[in-house]
Amino acid sequence: MSTASTPAEVWRPHVTVACVVADGGRFLMVEEEVNGRPAWNQPAGHLEDGESLAAAALRETLEETGWTVQLQHLIGVHQWRSTEHGDAVVRFSFAARALSHDPQRALDTDIRRAVWLTRTEIAALGERLRSPTILQSIDLWLGGQRLPLEVLSHLPGGGKP
Template sequence: MAETIIDKPAVSVAVIVAAGKLLMIRRRERENDLPWALPGGKLEAGESPEQAAVRETEEETGLTVEAVKVLGDRVHPNTGRLMHYVACAPISGEAHVADEEELAEVAWVAHSEIPEYVPYGLFEPVQEYLDAAMAGAREAR
């Protein structure tokens, strides 16, 4: 019997843009065909998607962020998980591999490089947000 989204905990991810680049992480163990992802993880009991995105970003990357807005929700086509996408703004710290058991690498990715990291494309509301948020950096080149 196939797993349904009810069998898997919901996940919240942070969409973080700073200096015209998107923060991405590479996990030590892949989930399906996802080598690179956005920082995030499972919602804990009583936690909102915004709270989970902020907490997971700090735990994984050491970067303190604040939630700006929820960009959208969907069942991820590759993982079958309910996903919450939250735009976040950096407050303090430098992104690095803070959780060495879970992460292998972090990267700040230019708009033009996103397809190299996410060849299957991003969730449309996330892509639209990034197109707008990273527009200045693209024009500055």
């Protein structure tokens, strides 16, 4: 228990977002460089201060792939401990529909390329997948899990809790 004069250390996980963007039997993936090694992920990244989860998912997908997408559903919320840095991660996975692509757009500096792969090709990447939540979110989507985006809310501003 903390007192007003000595604030307690508060544990905070990394909050991330990711998009499962499907086109027929293929999914949008990015090859990125992580700690000097290639790794594969869905378009994904960290929530920024003041940003809604939905806005973060749209921004990260555009920055990493050049694709503008429309969010359709929340697939799930995944909690795990990263083997990359050892910290806890809470990931919000969205289903999105591809709208348009800008092939001239510069991608984030750590992104090598964005490609469309089948679920089988993604599974074959094995240890090169950045997170176990990649296949988990694809499989949930393939299994029909769809949560309405309205389950999320964003209350901008600096009000008191």
